[in-house]
């Protein structure tokens with residue numbers, strides 16, 4: 001009997017890898033430690049409320065189509081992605097509101113009301129972001145992991161446009177004058193858990209994905225994506241075992257041969273794909289002696305991206321001033337990121353992101369109520385902040401901020417639960433609770449990301465947010481495709 005390919009972890013990247021492999025005719029077994037697949041994309045249900053407790057902003061629709069295309073299917077037969085309009089509602093610290101909409105004239109009129117000169121600057125910023133996407137897409141996102149020589153092969157005029165020397169904030173500052181617009185354009189750094197004051201301006205490509213291409217809402221809620229991937233995987237014959245925790249990847253003669261589960265069962269495999277955080281894989285799953293000391297040391301030294309503090313709130317009544325996606329900006333963005341990335345503590349006055357899926361999927365809350373997912377950027381787990389001790393006080397701080405925006409949250413609270421970086425680590429294996437893998441705060445982050453093919457253990461591959469092309473639901477979907485492609489190439493040798 002042929003041995004299956006084992007995928008450790010049923011996160012979005014693991015499911016995508018499994019689909020690509022099964023579509024190529026391979027036997028695949030997914031081992032997921034939790035009762036349900038999805039990983040960071042997870043559902044929490046309590047007291048009549050349903051919360052999408054992980055990702056909420058879905059961009060890059062075409063990336064989500066790739067597993068379906070690999071299987072000769074259509075995404076639309078599994079998942080209905082509706083355009084979100086307006087995409088995001090912003091409230092600035094001075095009370096100004098701005099709705100970012102796909103309707104350009106309406107958006108530009110709002111920008112002109114803040115600062116007339118910024119209309120031109122904003123449009124130039126967007127076309128620059130689109131150019132970044134054209135130039136860097138093939139190198140950094142859609143192909144195999146980038147090498148320095150891939151960048152050097154780009155035409156010189158394109159290399160000069162890549163904006164390698166400025167930070168994201170410097171680029172936003174050069175484009176627009178109004179501090180509120182600068183804050184808005186800088187915000188895309190948080191989509192990879194980075195600071196706009198450190199992350200390279202090339203990451204303004206993220207603004208292109210959202211502002212030029214749009215945000216999508218899966219009918220039924222975000223978890224519909226995990227359900228659709230799971231359904232497709234099962235249809236293709238993938239075996240998915242939940243509550244199956246891997247404790248070790250078994251390596252013999254330099255080659256991954258299978259895994260051992262918590263109960264001691266050893267399973268043989270033709271190859272292994274780890275959808276678990278690469279650092280966690282090296283630290284906890286790979287025997288030290290089976291790895292190369294230099295590779296292991298590099299993996300364990302990874303500086304993680306930011307994490308998040310989430311409040312799930314069941315709220316009585318409706319809140320028309322909030323939309324599906326709403327941002328309540330802080331008054332001092334630089335201080336906020338200094339707290340997170342310099343001092344390793346959550347900001348005293350955090351910018352808050354609120355997602356209310358019951359506005360689109362009424363079944364997510366009891367009649368007359370709303371389900372609020374409130375996210376504050378937070379540092380990865382570290383010595384400067386003790387979430388066990390401080391979470392309740394920080395929750396209180398966040399509620400106070402919500403009430404400062406006139407939302408009357410405390411009086412309307414029907415349900416409350418928080419998720420700290422510790423829980424994110426424990427539920428998904430994320431190293432230090434990072435949401436997006438390795439930090440993107442350095443200029444060469446994309447070149448340093450762990451490769452999808454383990455350099456020191458044959459037949460071991462990585463799929464997910466901590467490997468190429470990076471974190472976020474669309475990117476990890478692509479990552480599964482890259483890992484599967486490499487594995488299949490190696491099999492052909």
Ligand SMILES: Cc1cc2nc3c(=O)[nH]c(=O)nc-3n(C[C@H](O)[C@H](O)[C@H](O)COP(=O)(O)OP(=O)(O)OC[C@H]3O[C@@H](n4cnc5c(N)ncnc54)[C@H](O)[C@@H]3O)c2cc1C
Nearest residue numbers: 009011013033039040054055056057246429464465472473
């Ligand atoms: C609060 C929050 C907000 C986010 N917001 C967004 C957003 O708006 N938009 C966006 O695109 N992205 C967002 N993200 C990021 C996005 O969710 C992730 O990048 C993506 O879901 C990660 O997928 P992954 O394939 O890397 O696997 P993960 O989701 O990390 O899953 C790994 C899987 O491996 C399993 N596992 C771990 N160890 C073992 C083991 N030993 N044995 C068996 N199984 C194991 C875990 O249980 C898990 O299911 C957010 C994440 C969080 C947490």
